[in-house]
Amino acid sequence: MIEVHNVQKSFDGNPVLKGITCTFETGKCNLLLGGSGTGKSVLLQCIVGLMQPDLGSITFDGTVYTNNKVQIRQEIRRKIGMLFQGSALFDSMTVAKNVEFPLQMLTPEMTRDERRDRVEFCLKRVGLENAGEKMPSEISGGMKKRVGIARAISANCTYLFCDEPNSGLDPLTSIKIDELIQEITQEYNITTVIITHDMNSVVQIGDHIIFLYKGLKLWDGTKDEILNAEVPELKEFIFSSSLVRAAKRIDDETHNGVTNL
Amino acid sequence: MVKSFGQFLLFIQSMITRKERFAVLWNRTIDECVTIGVNSIFIVAIVSAFIGAVTCVQIAYNLTNPLIPKSTIGYMVREMTILELAPTITSIVLAGKVGSSIAGGLGTMRITEQVSALEVMGINSASYLVLPRILAAILMFPLLVILAMALSIVGGYLAGSLTGSISAQDYIEGIRSDFIPYNIVFALIKSVVFAFLVSAISAFKGYFTEGGALEVGNASTTAVNNSIIAILVADFLLAAILL
Numbered sequence: 198m199i200e201v202h203n204v205q206k207s208f209d210g211n212p213v214l215k216g217i218t219c220t221f222e223t224g225k226c227n228l229l230l231g232g233s234g235t236g237k238s239v240l241l242q243c244i245v246g247l248m249q250p251d252l253g254s255i256t257f258d259g260t261v262y263t264n265n266k267v268q269i270r271q272e273i274r275r276k277i278g279m280l281f282q283g284s285a286l287f288d289s290m291t292v293a294k295n296v297e298f299p300l301q302m303l304t305p306e307m308t309r310d311e312r313r314d315r316v317e318f319c320l321k322r323v324g325l326e327n328a329g330e331k332m333p334s335e336i337s338g339g340m341k342k343r344v345g346i347a348r349a350i351s352a353n354c355t356y357l358f359c360d361e362p363n364s365g366l367d368p369l370t371s372i373k374i375d376e377l378i379q380e381i382t383q384e385y386n387i388t389t390v391i392i393t394h395d396m397n398s399v400v401q402i403g404d405h406i407i408f409l410y411k412g413l414k415l416w417d418g419t420k421d422e423i424l425n426a427e428v429p430e431l432k433e434f435i436f437s438s439s440l441v442r443a444a445k446r447i448d449d450e451t452h453n454g455v456t457n458l
Numbered sequence: 459m460v461k462s463f464g465q466f467l468l469f470i471q472s473m474i475t476r477k478e479r480f481a482v483l484w485n486r487t488i489d490e491c492v493t494i495g496v497n498s499i500f501i502v503a504i505v506s507a508f509i510g511a512v513t514c515v516q517i518a519y520n521l522t523n524p525l526i527p528k529s530t531i532g533y534m535v536r537e538m539t540i541l542e543l544a545p546t547i548t549s550i551v552l553a554g555k556v557g558s559s560i561a562g563g564l565g566t567m568r569i570t571e572q573v574s575a576l577e578v579m580g581i582n583s584a585s586y587l588v589l590p591r592i593l594a595a596i597l598m599f600p601l602l603v604i605l606a607m608a609l610s611i612v613g614g615y616l617a618g619s620l621t622g623s624i625s626a627q628d629y630i631e632g633i634r635s636d637f638i639p640y641n642i643v644f645a646l647i648k649s650v651v652f653a654f655l656v657s658a659i660s661a662f663k664g665y666f667t668e669g670g671a672l673e674v675g676n677a678s679t680t681a682v683n684n685s686i687i688a689i690l691v692a693d694f695l696l697a698a699i700l701l
């Protein structure tokens with residue numbers, strides 16, 4: 198479980214995060230939902246330690262991460278897997294080398310054969326068993342995300358962070374990526390945090406949803422609760438999706454007002 | 459200016475505190491030696507051979523006084539190339555080739571979040587990405603400069619004998635007279651300093667790129683500009699101090 202307590206961050210006097218408190222639960226897909234520029238990526242970067250929050254603290258399973266000793270931060274970092282918005286694969290390495298990289302760096306005690314088996318396993322897990330020898334420039338965007346996931350999980354991460362895992366993908370591929378992340382989360386009981394503004398993902402994998410608006414947390418709950426949320430900003434956000442509007446209408450008609458998406 | 463110099467020093471410091479395992483750094487350094495050193499042999503060879511040739515022909519053209527022995531041409535080619543042209547011109551050429559590739563490579567890694575990916579894994583990206591490049595440059599520049607010295611003397615020999623401006627015998631006599639071994643040491647010291655300047659400045663510019671592809675291009679250009687200026691300033695300072 199990751200606890201975020203009163204995290205604040207501003208850039209040149211411009212507040213971006215205005216005191217965010219939330220928890221991300223283990224074994225669940227925790228979604229960070231919100232419009233463009235609301236500070237989702239900044240919050241994620243604060244959590245994984247790429248940025249220092251101005252104020253507030255972040256705790257990983259009881260261990261304080263912010264401003265702690267370098268060794269302890271290092272320990273926690275080694276348990277973090279992250280899928281970046283643009284996949285961020287190392288483009289000088291093959292797909293297999295990309296997946297092997299965290300193993301090489303973080304678990305030097307592993308033998309070459311063990312690493313090869315692990316890479317094979319991870320690539321198979323994301324459905325790319327035949328792409329190991331390809332270079333990142335030779336594969337499609339959806340495949341890159343899969344490789345990114347494989348790289349994130351190869352060193353057995355306990356915390357998985359995904360920044361917009363399905364941006365720029367077609368609906369079918371993006372559902373598959375969502376399902377993959379959900380399966381991995383449940384299978385290995387890890388704490389997964391996903392940034393998204395895709396309502397499809399929300400209703401599909403949103404075990405725990407946190408809605409950010411202009412640097413504040415306005416709402417949190419599950420996918421079953423979100424359609425009945427009474428926060429105007431969230432309503433506006435959700436029902437800007439015409440698919441959701443249509444689904445809700447059909448649902449309301451058939452269930453006579455009881456939403457059960 | 460002062461601020462970026464301070465940042466530069468902090469950057470160098472961050473690179474050497476919290477280093478990666480030796481085996482990792484070593485492998486990376488060998489890889490970089492190939493990109494920085496081996497892949498530059500061709501351009502360095504061409505440039506230095508021609509510089510030797512041109513130096514020889516032009517000195518011959520200027521030395522029309524019959525009282526000065528012809529072998530002086532060979533002597534002057536040797537002195538000029540070893541002391542100044544081989545280390546400095548080679549480093550300037552490498553500033554263009556190696557500097558732009560270091561800055562461009564790191565800049566691209568930065569804007570595509572590859573640097574962040576390393577950091578998230580708990581890897582000191584400055585040490586992992588930059589230290590091997592600087593070490594490789596420091597290992598490779600002197601070797602390339604030695605190659606350049608040899609080839610520019612050969613270039614002068616060929617040009618002299620082909621154009622007939624100096625006989626092979628005179629040339630060889632010239633390059634063998636009054637040889638000061640310290641000059642070679644001095645040239646190699648220069649090349650090590652230039653190697654550090656080129657690789658560290660370019661890495662600094664690339665590593666802190668912000669924005670997109672345009673900024674990566676700009677980072678490469680400024681890296682090369684600043685490296686060349688640094689080389690020339692250091693060249694002057696070293697000559698003033700060490701000679």
Ligand SMILES: Nc1ncnc2c1ncn2[C@@H]1O[C@H](COP(=O)(O)OP(=O)(O)OP(=O)(O)O)[C@@H](O)[C@H]1O
Binds near residue numbers: 208234236237
């Ligand atoms: N390094 C930075 N320096 C200055 N301002 C920044 C920096 N990073 C983010 N910001 C600002 O913080 C705000 C929030 O940015 P952020 O990237 O977190 O948005 P987001 O919620 O992830 O949006 P999107 O969905 O478009 O990715 C933006 O206004 C941005 O300009």
Ligand SMILES: [Mg+2]
Binds near residue numbers: 237238239360
């Ligand atoms: Mg973002």
